[in-house]
Amino acid sequence: MLKYVLKRVLAALITLFVLVSVVFFMVRVMPGEPFTSAKLTPAVAANMEKYYGFDKPLPVQYVQYIGKLLQGDFGYSMKYTNRTVNDIIGETFPFSADLGIRALVIAISFGLVLGIISALNRGNKIDFICVIIAIIGTSVPDFIMGAFLQYFFGIKWGLLPIAQYKGFEYTILPSVALAFFTLASVSRIMRSSMLEVVGQDYIKTAKAKGLSDLRIVGRHQIRNAIMPVITMLGPTVAAVLTGTFVIESIYAIPGMGKYYVESVSTNDYSMILGMTVFYGAFLIICNLIVDILYGIVDPRVRIATPVEDS
Amino acid sequence: MGENGKEMTRDMFVIRGKNVNKMETMSRPNISFWQDAWRRLKKNKSAFTGLVIVVIYSLLAVFAPMFSRYGFSDMDPNSMNALPSLVHWLGCDSTGRDLWVRIWMGARVSLTIGLSAATINMCIGAVIGGLSGYYGGKLDMVVMRIVDILYGIPSLIVTILVMVVIGRGIATLIIAMCIVGWIGTCRFVRGEVYRLKNQDFVLAAKVLGVKNLSIIIRHIIPNIMGLLVTNLCMAIPGAIFQEAFLSYIGLGITPPNCSWGILAKEGIKMLRVAPHEVLIPAFFICTTMLALNLLGDGLRDALDPRLRGSEG
Numbered sequence: 001m002l003k004y005v006l007k008r009v010l011a012a013l014i015t016l017f018v019l020v021s022v023v024f025f026m027v028r029v030m031p032g033e034p035f036t037s038a039k040l041t042p043a044v045a046a047n048m049e050k051y052y053g054f055d056k057p058l059p060v061q062y063v064q065y066i067g068k069l070l071q072g073d074f075g076y077s078m079k080y081t082n083r084t085v086n087d088i089i090g091e092t093f094p095f096s097a098d099l100g101i102r103a104l105v106i107a108i109s110f111g112l113v114l115g116i117i118s119a120l121n122r123g124n125k126i127d128f129i130c131v132i133i134a135i136i137g138t139s140v141p142d143f144i145m146g147a148f149l150q151y152f153f154g155i156k157w158g159l160l161p162i163a164q165y166k167g168f169e170y171t172i173l174p175s176v177a178l179a180f181f182t183l184a185s186v187s188r189i190m191r192s193s194m195l196e197v198v199g200q201d202y203i204k205t206a207k208a209k210g211l212s213d214l215r216i217v218g219r220h221q222i223r224n225a226i227m228p229v230i231t232m233l234g235p236t237v238a239a240v241l242t243g244t245f246v247i248e249s250i251y252a253i254p255g256m257g258k259y260y261v262e263s264v265s266t267n268d269y270s271m272i273l274g275m276t277v278f279y280g281a282f283l284i285i286c287n288l289i290v291d292i293l294y295g296i297v298d299p300r301v302r303i304a305t306p307v308e309d310s
Numbered sequence: 311m312g313e314n315g316k317e318m319t320r321d322m323f324v325i326r327g328k329n330v331n332k333m334e335t336m337s338r339p340n341i342s343f344w345q346d347a348w349r350r351l352k353k354n355k356s357a358f359t360g361l362v363i364v365v366i367y368s369l370l371a372v373f374a375p376m377f378s379r380y381g382f383s384d385m386d387p388n389s390m391n392a393l394p395s396l397v398h399w400l401g402c403d404s405t406g407r408d409l410w411v412r413i414w415m416g417a418r419v420s421l422t423i424g425l426s427a428a429t430i431n432m433c434i435g436a437v438i439g440g441l442s443g444y445y446g447g448k449l450d451m452v453v454m455r456i457v458d459i460l461y462g463i464p465s466l467i468v469t470i471l472v473m474v475v476i477g478r479g480i481a482t483l484i485i486a487m488c489i490v491g492w493i494g495t496c497r498f499v500r501g502e503v504y505r506l507k508n509q510d511f512v513l514a515a516k517v518l519g520v521k522n523l524s525i526i527i528r529h530i531i532p533n534i535m536g537l538l539v540t541n542l543c544m545a546i547p548g549a550i551f552q553e554a555f556l557s558y559i560g561l562g563i564t565p566p567n568c569s570w571g572i573l574a575k576e577g578i579k580m581l582r583v584a585p586h587e588v589l590i591p592a593f594f595i596c597t598t599m600l601a602l603n604l605l606g607d608g609l610r611d612a613l614d615p616r617l618r619g620s621e622g
Contacts, residue, residue, distance in 0.1 A: 141595060143574065144596070246558055264561065272471075
């Protein structure tokens with residue numbers, strides 16, 4: 001087990017390093033400069049470039065950046081005067097994280113319940129309704145879902161606040177909008193995996209032993225069927241996190257997504273780098289946790305190396 | 311013993327119409343894998359509906375803009391936010407551009423991006439995954455390390471960065487999606503090929519002295535083709551989604567080009583005044599997704615060799 005964990009951690013570290021390096025050099029070959037304001041005289045611009053270290057050769061800048069990064073310092077933003085990237089992330093990430101966690105909780109809990117109900121009622125009306133919900137969920141992009149929820153619940157029926165993020169009732173619409181797609185895919189996967197498990201021998205054994213239906217479903221069926229859902233948790237976190245970009249803009253939530261998109265279009269080098277590294281590291285850590293969790297839950301994974309598992 | 315107590319003998323029977331030449335022929339025409347799959351797909355109502363929708367949308371995307379009175383960027387100040395009518399079949403947007411034309415121009419872009427990104431990803435993934443799975447060894451090691459690393463990097467972030475580096479546009483959007491998009495296919499093709507190459511029919515071919523290349527073309531590829539097609543069909547909605555998403559946040563296609571993502575974005579701004587401007591693009595995005603998902607599900611069932619020949 002330890003060997004498995006170490007291997008995963010090592011892979012994650014290499015991934016992170018590659019990500020940082022690739023993004024660093026990619027950002028530098030981007031067309032355009034960060035200091036393009038007409039007010040800047042060439043002398044000031046040169047000064048600023050010197051201040052940010054752009055006059056040094058690229059490899060030196062790279063080493064310096066990595067050195068700072070190891071101390072957890074993302075540097076100053078180039079557009080927002082006197083604010084470090086760390087500050088901006090620290091200010092905005094809690095909103096994104098809060099929204100993301102709410103959406104994840106909604107998506108996974110409701111998705112699992114929907115999938116289980118659907119599988120247990122296979123073929124009848126309840127199953128049909130659940131499947132329809134799941135299909136709609138996977139067919140509607142989250143920005144459209146967000147806009148519709150806002151229109152109907154916020155504007156037309158006036159039930160919930162339409163924008164901003166100031167209290168529980170404000171969080172409902174954005175988190176549901178963000179959760180819907182994931183909810184649908186979790187329920188689809190759970191349904192098919194439940195149906196696959198039903199035919200297994202250990203379920204027959206459990207039935208033959210005379211266990212109650214509740215125990216069979218709870219102890220044997222769900223526990224085994226949940227594995228594929230755990231595997232997709234990593235990509236799910238990624239989907240939810242990137243989904244926050246749009247949901248934040250629809251509901252005017254002061255999260256990280258807005259800043260990220262903005263920094264990309266304004267060539268704010270240190271912001272792009274910092275936020276990409278932050279997002280990337282966050283997702284890589286999520287994947288790592290999922291991998292390790294998976295190794296704990298399913299002993300078969302540990303024995304087979306990850307290369308051979310497909 | 312016969313009915314009347316008489317013993318049945320050989321000469322009481324007459325051979326009628328025995329034809330030695332016909333005995334070996336098959337009574338029913340030989341059904342190939344694809345014919346069988348097609349037959350089963352046709353039986354699956356939802357999948358077939360999906361297929362019909364996809365075909366209709368594709369045809370409309372090609373022909374509808376050609377036969378319309380309006381250009382996709384012609385503005386008509388007299389019909390700003392016009393509701394659907396006989397003049398403007400799907401109404402007009404906030405600057406008086408005809409939505410019917412814009413929807414199908416957008417469909418061209420969205421469908422092209424979806425189809426080409428998914429196809430290119432599939433090809434790259436299949437080739438790399440196939441080679442890696444078939445030859446194994448060091449090549450496999452290297453490929454799998456690269457895949458492991460790329461898999462950890464959030465694809466959307468890479469796409470956004472690539473878009474910014476090489477500039478915005480339809481072609482660059484496709485390229486950007488392809489840089490990390492092939493990994494999924496690569497992983498699964500590698501797994502499949504790895505499983506297949508150890509099976510007896512491949513061994514038999516090897517023993518008979520068939521060259522590696524022919525084994526791949528004649529034996530491996532036909533066996534994974536079904537899965538690949540299903541995979542492709544499932545990947546198209548993903549690519550369309552991504553395009554819509556990127557265009558929505560302003561990092562995809564830029565106006566005056568239009569795609570469904572852009573139409574939805576422009577429509578959402580007018581949600582309070584003219585809801586049809588977002589409802590219509592939303593309807594087309596959703597139905598396309600729905601159709602492709604249903605078709606993909608149907609294809610998966612139709613092409614699953616384990617289900618072959620079942621249910622008559």
